Amino acid sequence: MSATECSCPWLFFFACSGIHGQIQGERTSFVELQARQKNKIYAIIQEKPMSILQAQQLGISYGAFDLFKGISLNVANDAKIGLIGPNGVGKSTIMMILAGLRTPTTGQVSMAKNRSIGYLRQEAVEAFGNRENSVYTEMLAVFEHLHQRQAQLHELEVQMADANGNLDALLAEYGRLQEAFELAGGYDFEVRIQQTLEGLGLGKDAWHMPLNHLSGGQKTRALLARLLLEKPDLLMLDEPTNHLDLDAVEWLENTLINWPGAVLIVSHDRYFLDNVVNTIWEMTPAGIETYSGTYSSYLLQRQERWEYQERVSKEEKARLLKDVDFIQRNWVRASTHARALGLLKKVSRELAIIEQYGLMSLRSGKKWSEYGIRADKPLDVIEAIRGVNAISIPTNRPPKIRPQFRHFNNSGNYVVRVQEAEIGYPGNSLFTAHDVELKRGECAVLMGPNGSGKTTFLKVLLGELEPLSGEVVPGAGLQVGYFAQAQEQLKGTHTVLDEFQRHKDMEEESARRHLAAYLFRGEDVFKPIDGLSGGERARLVMALLALEGANFLVLDEPTNHLDIPAREALQEVLEDYSGTILLVSHDRYLINRLATRVWEIKDKQLITFNGNYREYILRQTALRNGGQNGNRKILLTQAPMVRDNSRETRQRTLDLEKLEGRIREKEKEIQHLSQELQKTGKSGAFEKMHELSNKLAHAEARMEELMQEWEQLVAQ
Structure with missing residues (x-):
């Protein structure tokens, strides 16, 4: 088969005849292809045609430092996978290895014959270079x-x-x-x-x-557009929602949900992952763990896995302590020495396994010979006792922020009122807000396309700008904490501790205690501000705002540049805050968890809705459908006007998320069965059609039951 040349700089085709690609204007030569094949970076899968790609024992090392090692993966033909993990753990690196753009230190990647891979790099904006052809020509x-x-x-x-x-x-x-x-x-x-x-x-x-006249965001969208038009068998997308507004993100979601091939996505957008993927790969310094289901399902499974691993680890350590206690008591007795020696050999082997593979490996069911560890002479009794006592119970759970908000005086019942306000600048009206109010304890989320006037509206509400017309009335007793302003005021040359004490006149011990609650512990407090990650800067700002006594937090894109762990931490802080929040964000997961009001700038008007984001979308969908089956949902999805942080309400929220995850999975199952039934109908396989019809009927019946459960839970 002859190779069809591909001029797309982010799309790599792998066929039985070779690999074709171009990276920032440099074509993959046949010599490079031969080198890749010689190094066994790509082999042809013959045994498992149901997999489009496999990887075995991948590792990347920098001298003595292992970024990751021992990672084995499998991508099925129809997989929808989300790869998540903290920044710096190696997600983009492993994507480049899977795409054939980087050689691993150890391991190999295998790929099925006659399949294509399309890869969107995170830094894809550089790929067009100085090319002058138009977007449409491309x-x-x-x-x-x-x-x-x-x-x-x-x-x-x-x-x-x-x-x-x-x-x-x-x-x-x-x-x-x-x-x-x-x-x-x-x-x-x-x-x-x-x-x-x-x-x-x-x-x-x-x-x-011309391509070289596009902004960075426009280039990324153009690259993604061409990649989708290429329709490769496996889409590999590194942060595809960067530079997309909400409408574009939702369009991309629908496209990927219906994508006929496999999809592998690196993303910090939890809502996007919830809607698109059916498998989560969680990458940590220890490797990659696989979870079946949506992102919300992953959260529940992760909690269960943490609890199981902690319980099993404690049980295994208790057993080993019991074993070394027996060895110590019976070592010198002639009648029991042989038994104690046998147990010492066993404990010595288990300690060797734990050192190399971790405590949980004792429950793997593997035989000693399968670990490939040499069976040297056993430890002496004292060494075995020390080794068992030194075993630490693995704590897979990330450390939690413990927010400490300073007591603040309540504002008036109305935090802000807006009446017939025209927002914008002289000669440039952006939108009109007719009758808007925000009450104490609420969280309003302001959404809209880039350039629609969100930040301008914040400045009007904060009194930094005047409306072109109309009235904006702030409430009584407001103490405002402005997230964006606090970020801008950080001095890069200061350490975390210096910066904190610059803002707060506080003894070092008290300052470090407060910072520790926001995960700045030990030497972390001496990090320079310039060296902090986006998540660390966000935590520092929240630590500062917590001591402001602010009863009104204004947050402009607080999750920008944050990885998922940092977003989860920020979410926890804001969920514990009992004041009023005004949030500008594209993070729909955060929006959905916090919002009691949704404000959206659309067609130069500010649309207002009482409820969270998911409820708002349900209402908009019902209205677009002419109200069919919509009135019932609209009545049920009116949220309370004040955030309720009680344990019962949080549990209800968790129950709702769990149920909604099951509903989404059932929707995907119904969609898959419908597609299979349609294909089978064309082939005339009547027995298969009958089987699929029964499965589809059962799935739809179960879907109806789940929807009834959801309506009852929402109505409580």
Whole structure:
């Protein structure tokens, strides 16, 4: 099979004849391909055709430092996988290895024959370089093979017009080519291009712009658009929602949910993962653990796994302590020495396994010989006792922030009121807010496209700008804590402790105690501000705001640049805060957990809704559907006006999330069964159709039961 050249800089095709790709203008040569094959970075899977890609014992080392090691993975043909983990753990590195762009220190990657991989790098904005062709021309290049077929059809039309005796042969050839052209999407590829560009937020005004004139965000969207049009068998996307507004993210979600192949996504967008993936790979310094289900399902499974591992670890240590106690008591007795010696050998082997593979490996069911550890002479009794006593119970749970908000005086019942306010700048009206209010204890979330006026509205509410017209009335007794402003005021040359004491006149011991509650412990307090990660800066700002006595927090994109652990930590802090919150964010997971009001800037108007984000979407969907089956849901999804942080309410929220996760999984099952039934119907396999029909009926019945449970829980 000859290789079809690919000019797409982020898309890599792997076929039985070779690997094709171009990275920032450099093509993969045949010599490089041979080197890859020689180094066994890519092999052809013969045994397991159901897997598109496999990896065995991958590792990356820098001298004596192992970034990760011993990672084995499998990607099924229809997998939808979310790869998550803290920043710096190696997620992007392992993606590059799987895409063939980096050689691992150890291990190999294997791939099925005649399959293609498309890879969107996180730093993909550099890929176009100085190329001057337009966005639309770049998209058309994907369908060059269709242009060639179109030219062949046109040539046949010319020949048929002048045909004499061979018209029948020309008509037959024309019919064959036309059918192939239609099956390949020849009559709708331009519609696909337009839908994809518009879906990702690239309007017609950008279609004819040169690639090298695009902004960074526009380049990322253009790259993602071309990748989706290529339709590779495996999509590998590193932070695909960066630079996308909410409409574009939701469009991408729907596209990936219906993607016919496999998808592997690195993302910190928890809501996006909840909607798209059915498997979570959690990457930590210890390796990758696999969880089946959505992100919300992963959270529940992770909690259960933590509890199980802690319980088993305690049981194993208790057993080993009992063993060494027996050895110590019976070592010198002639009648029991042989038994004590046998037990000492066993304990010595187990300590060797624990040292190399961890305490949980004792429950793996493997035989001693399978570990490949040499059976040297046993430890002496004292060494064995010390070794067992030194075993630490693994704590897989990340440390929790313990927020300590200073007592604050309550504001008035109304925190802010807006009436017929026109927001913007002279000569540039952005939107109108007709009748808006925010009460004490609520959390309002402000959403809207980039450039719609969200930050401008915050400045108006904080009194930094005047509305063009109308009235904005702040409430009585407000003490405002402004997250963005606090971030800007951090001095980069200071240490965490210096910066904290600059803001708060506090003894070092008290300051360190407060910072420890926000996970700045030990030497962490001496880190320079310039060296902090996004998550660490966010934690420091929250530690400062907690002592402001603020009863009104204004947060402008607080989760930007935060990894999932940092987002979870910030969420915990805000859930424990009993004051009023005004939040600007694209983080729908955070929005859904905190919001009691949703404010969305749309068509130059501020739309208001009492409830969380999921309820708002349900209402919007019901309205778009003309109210069919929508009124019942709208009535049920009116949230309380004040946030309730009670244990009962939190448990109800967790129960709702768990139930919604099961509903999403059931929806995916129904969609999959429907697609399979449609395919089987075309093949005429009636027994299979009957089996699938029964499964679909059961799934739909269960879906109805789950929806009834959901409605009852929401109505409580």
